[in-house]
Amino acid sequence: MVTVSALGSSLLEVLAAEERKRILSLCQKISLRPGEAVATDTVGPIVYLVEAGAFIERIYYGARAVPIVHVTGPGDLLQANRLFVSSSLYRTELRAIHIENNSLLAWPAADFLAALRTTPEGLLYLCSWSNQQIQTSRVQLYETVAHSAYYRLVNLLASLANRYGYRNSNGSTVLLPLKLTVKDISECINVSRETGSSLFNKLRRRGVVGAGKFIKVELSKLSEYAATLE
Amino acid sequence: MVTVSALGSSLLEVLAAEERKRILSLCQKISLRPGEAVATDTVGPIVYLVEAGAFIERIYYGARAVPIVHVTGPGDLLQANRLFVSSSLYRTELRAIHIENNSLLAWPAADFLAALRTTPEGLLYLCSWSNQQIQTSRVQLYETVAHSAYYRLVNLLASLANRYGYRNSNGSTVLLPLKLTVKDISECINVSRETGSSLFNKLRRRGVVGAGKFIKVELSKLSEYAATLE
Numbered sequence: 001m002v003t004v005s006a007l008g009s010s011l012l013e014v015l016a017a018e019e020r021k022r023i024l025s026l027c028q029k030i031s032l033r034p035g036e037a038v039a040t041d042t043v044g045p046i047v048y049l050v051e052a053g054a055f056i057e058r059i060y061y062g063a064r065a066v067p068i069v070h071v072t073g074p075g076d077l078l079q080a081n082r083l084f085v086s087s088s089l090y091r092t093e094l095r096a097i098h099i100e101n102n103s104l105l106a107w108p109a110a111d112f113l114a115a116l117r118t119t120p121e122g123l124l125y126l127c128s129w130s131n132q133q134i135q136t137s138r139v140q141l142y143e144t145v146a147h148s149a150y151y152r153l154v155n156l157l158a159s160l161a162n163r164y165g166y167r168n169s170n171g172s173t174v175l176l177p178l179k180l181t182v183k184d185i186s187e188c189i190n191v192s193r194e195t196g197s198s199l200f201n202k203l204r205r206r207g208v209v210g211a212g213k214f215i216k217v218e219l220s221k222l223s224e225y226a227a228t229l230e
Numbered sequence: 231m232v233t234v235s236a237l238g239s240s241l242l243e244v245l246a247a248e249e250r251k252r253i254l255s256l257c258q259k260i261s262l263r264p265g266e267a268v269a270t271d272t273v274g275p276i277v278y279l280v281e282a283g284a285f286i287e288r289i290y291y292g293a294r295a296v297p298i299v300h301v302t303g304p305g306d307l308l309q310a311n312r313l314f315v316s317s318s319l320y321r322t323e324l325r326a327i328h329i330e331n332n333s334l335l336a337w338p339a340a341d342f343l344a345a346l347r348t349t350p351e352g353l354l355y356l357c358s359w360s361n362q363q364i365q366t367s368r369v370q371l372y373e374t375v376a377h378s379a380y381y382r383l384v385n386l387l388a389s390l391a392n393r394y395g396y397r398n399s400n401g402s403t404v405l406l407p408l409k410l411t412v413k414d415i416s417e418c419i420n421v422s423r424e425t426g427s428s429l430f431n432k433l434r435r436r437g438v439v440g441a442g443k444f445i446k447v448e449l450s451k452l453s454e455y456a457a458t459l460e
Contacts, residue, residue: 061369066376068368081365084358123353128314130360135311137367138298139291144374145420146296190375 010075011049011129014121023115023122027105032096034179038104045082045109048094050074053102054164054178058093058187068137069187071097071178073163077129082109097184098164099177099214144190151229152189153199157209158226161217176215240305241279244355253345253352257335262326264409268334275312275339278324280304283332284394284408288323288417298367299417301327301408303393307359312339327414328394329407329444374420381459382419383429387439388456391447406445 012020029051030038038048050072057078058067072078078094096102107115116122143152157176165174186196203209208225210216242250259281260268268278280302287308288297302308308324326332337345346352373382387406395404416426433439438455440446 059368061372062376064376066372068372081361084361117350117354120347120350120353123350123357124347127353127356127360130357130364131311131314134360134363134367137364137371138289141367141371141374141420142291142296142298144371146292146294190371 011077011122011125014125015119016121019115019119019122023107023112024105026111026115027107030104030106032102032104034096034099034102036096036102038094038096045079047080047082047107047109047112048078049105050076050078051103051105053096053098053100055102055104056095056097056180056184059090060092061090066190067093067187069184071160071180071188078104079109080126080129083113083126097179099179148229149189149191149195150199150202151226153185153196153203154208154222154226154229156185156188157203157215157217158219158222161219161222165217165219167219172218172220173210174217174219176217178214180215241307241352241355241359244351245349246351249345249349249352253337253342254335256341256345257337260334260336262332262334264326264329264332266326266332268324268326275309277310277312277337277339277342278308279335279337280306280308281333281335283326283328283330285332285334286325286327286410286414289320290322291320296420297323297417299414301390301410301418308334309339310356310359313343313356327409329409378459379419379421379425380429380432381456383415383426383433384438384452384456384459386415386418387433387445387447388449388452391449391452395447395449397449402448402450403440404447404449406447408444410445 012024015023027049032038032053052074054071054073055076055078057070057072059069060067079092116126143155160176160178161174164178165176167174182197182200183193185200186193189196191199200209204211206221206225208218208221210218242254245253257279262268262283282304284301284303285306285308287300287302289299290297309322346356373385390406390408391404394408395406397404412427412430413423415430416423419426421429430439434441436451436455438448438451440448
């Protein structure tokens, strides 16, 4: 896996106090229950910033029911590509998945861009965010063509556990506080639900993933295991 | 295929005369023969702008010899992700492929960013360029998981013919003035050389692609054919 340097701060943190105040005055806050989808029947394109929780975004780029899927968390921007690329040929779905608080800040794309374009810090942040996204999606393409689905599943679980997981007292069992179905996970690694389910059961039988309502991951076993996979 | 709105202008065109002059004074011009690779044993990260011709870029994101490949032409930026993302874990190869003139403008990444960050137009352009790249690589991922390799090959040839092709007098036969091997084309559509070669021969037998030193494409037949594929 390629290490992509973290942005280290969120958009709001890079802005000066006055600019932050101005851009915040233009946004609408949306709170969502776990499993709830964001209404997408809005008038124009909207840009989102994840304030709390976790979200799953599905983007359909063509006629086929094969989404490109991302899980995002606090500080991530969503649909910021709508600021520049006009394409009405694809649709997106956005759903809250954290079992605790999920909230988004939402801006009409035009307002968001107008507020940012007067601040070099904001534009630089957007450039750097976009560049990280290019990297992420190319790495996803690389892993899809270069690695097995099993490898991608193990890596996905490890990265979700590291980013969102709650550790138990022994420090190794990690509970994922996310409402994710086998279908969601299968789509994240670009396989059918059937394939995803069978790979998931393989991890269960090996004791790397625990049973229960939420996914439990044995992080140390998972990391050990990841190193053996192609 | 998703239509991504073209940027419409290149970085140099969006800059005011004085800023354009300043950024041009910082670059080095590199001219290359067809088939010649850009020396990548430089001291620090370099950002390129394609001035003329066409280039093929291979990026290796991991240990496996599976590159992510792009063909780029005039106005495209190359390795601009190096401005923000620090990752020494992957290597890239950049080769000139146009049979006429190939030239690049090259900047040390730090100089390029320093020159751009003082111009809102430059930063906005970089944001918009990056956003288009996100779109392009996600569409590439979508096509890889949702469509057949044959579909991807036909689409690749059509887009290369439209962007770089020379039309003959009947207006339908298009010569691609590019030094591209079957291996290059196979890598563009993420299949093995053997698979790429067999798909290519299938198109030859159908009379959609002509024989010869350079690839000749029957554009009207190709477009008709593309519509029948999944």
